[in-house]
Amino acid sequence: MALLSFLGAIQQVTGSCYLIESRDGARVLLDCGLRQGRREEEQGNYEPFAFDPLSLDAVVISHAHLDHTGLLPKLAAGGYRGPIFATDATCELMELMLLDAAHIQENDAEWENKWRARQGKAPIKPLYTTRDAEQALKLRRPLVYGQPHEVAKGVQITFHDAGHILGSAIVEIEVQDHHLKRHLVFSGDLGNDCSPLMRDPSFLSKADVVLLESTYGDRDHRCSSDTIEELADILQKAHREGGNVLIPSFAVGRTQDLIYYLGRFYQEGRLPQQAVFLDSPMAIRANAIYSRFHEQFAPEDRAILAAKGVKRVEDWLPILRCTPTPEDSMAINRIKSGAIIIAGSGMCTGGRIVHHFKHNLWRSECHLVFPGFQAAGTLGRSIVDGATSVKVLHQRIAVKAQIHTLGGFSAHAGQSQLLDWVGHFDHHPELYLVHGELEKMQALQQALREKLNWIANIPEPGEQIAL
Template sequence: MKLSFYGADQCVTGSCHCLEINGKRILIDCGLQQGRDEVSNGEFPFAANTIDFVLVTHAHIDHSGRIPMLVKQGFQGRILTTRLTAQLLEIMLLDSAHIQEQDAEWKNRKGERSGAPRTEPLYTVEDAERVMEHMTTCEYGQFIQLCEGVEVEFTDAGHLLGSSFIIMDLTEGGIKKSIVFSGDIGNVDQPVIRDPVQISGADYVVMESTYGDRNHPESWSYTDDLARIIDDTMARGGNVIIPSFAVGRTQELLYFIREIKEKHMVASCPDFPVYIDSPLAKKATSIFDSDLRGYMDHDAVWLVRRGTDMFRFPNLHATESSEESKALNEDRTPKVIISASGMCDAGRIR
């Protein structure tokens, strides 16, 4: 057995680990390095066609964003993840591929003037579409015999719909070991998704530690603060603009805004309009609205049984085109705009 680290070691993003056992090579995540951590994403330190399996902890791009590049470079194996992660991957990898194509086109237009060599995208939309041909899905708690000497179980990590701890029971040459890959670990008491499952034991744990040196607030329900900010801003005739990751955080905001409206917590404009200014967030919300059996917490199950749409409410709108997005700048009606630009440095927030 051999474990190698090819990303998210000594940095935050680009999670990618490789387990070699019984002649097989198994990747756990294959993420894109982003932001201040970004280095050259264009090359793997291994040959793509030597990888037999990819196990995906969750759909965020820093854990999944180089899978289409793996396929482009000759990967012929099998990708295994949970049902909800696979659904989110389909839209997120297509969106990432579109960004890769756009970035390459912009660099090539700029390079034409200076005579710079042409830039190829890391991967194309076609490469992202081919990822789904390799996909196999499972549910939480299901034991999968992946290959000789490798049994795999995905358990709820409480980070994002479908996110998982991956528990691997390994046997090689009569030696038995268990190893857990945490992916990203969720907090407790988040809306819709369940708390992380407690893991009872393992020989090795490979875990993220992004927030390992601090305590989170005790409660993740920020409806009171959010309602006050919206109320104060609407009373002054202003807009509340919220940069938000398209998948996960946007749906959490919609959940809390629905509560705010139901409880009439914004007196200055009770029926205030809300705009989702992100086509990707709109697509992701449709997945959050789908069959979540086995993924929802008790509160969400109760709301569904009551017939409540957790992420929709009166006066909710979604923009599709960039023209619709730009038109929001000219509309003087006070509103809430949720825009998919998590770090405020690109996209529609700009």
């Protein structure tokens, strides 16, 4: 019989990974994500895979974020040479993200080994290298939405728009099980239908088994218009108080949303700041990919941009300044007021945002805006949870800046949107909740039972079920 193994993003948000095995012996991996957050979770990235990479026939990727793709270079380092299927836009974004991730792995290992050498300890190896990432990228096979494709003997996939980031997909999988076809649907990360630029997630109705993400399974996001007005008020307040505004943001997805909204404020004459800095080489390159695939934007947003004669989101915000080099980034530190600084990483676990913390986080006139989810164990989560001081670049820094969280900017569906999406399936297929912290899953499980009379399962790590 066909089997499904739950290997990652089980009772936690990151590390998405599921293995499908058909009766005919086909083995297909669905996502191959990096675990992020607490140190013990990140340590799991170094453990051997729960399967032999050489035994896989294909890998299928839902979208480009590292918690869904970040272990692909490790898979390639382990000898995997089969195809990696993703949408066309995801294939391009993966190049950005995996090469950047490999660079970080190498740099972190080099930095750590300097400290270890002084203490007489043996050096460590990076999780993977740039060469491993390049090997994984050679295996990409782009597919378009709505096009069925056999990825292994008796296993056919079709991608549908998930509305989460550019290229994100709901993955529909048909597995031939002798004379029966078993029908699995993986939601991937479902988009928030209030998000700009992206289309709403596609609805499906047929499945035997559904895997449903539950990142925000316990609540709905604020109304999008309220969140936009809250951001506008924060920017006005920061302008009056004479401080900078820091926005830690994921380079792919959230940054493009922010540029769109700031551009709207600018076009409406409601942006008091003199400069917006995009201090993220990856986000700058991601903007170029978004521009190339602008035909995948929601029609209404394409029309708004076209009315101003622009196709590129960044042209909608003329005061945007991109700072690709370290020298450009360091020059921002001389600016004490009137700037909006967008930089990675989105959860403040590294990247240029931590350098801007060093110069701004301790200043009460500055504002720090979190536009998205902060995983447990990250620096961003510590600040959101009220830490009065944090360790940044080996220094203890006071948290005096004014902290704001804008849940309405989430690129994930809230509880009502999850219920609406899964409610389109006929006859209540077997339902498993994935990609969420346990308490969020339990809240969604309860809502499904109360509102849809549907019993959802919360799998255990490593659990295996028959399809």
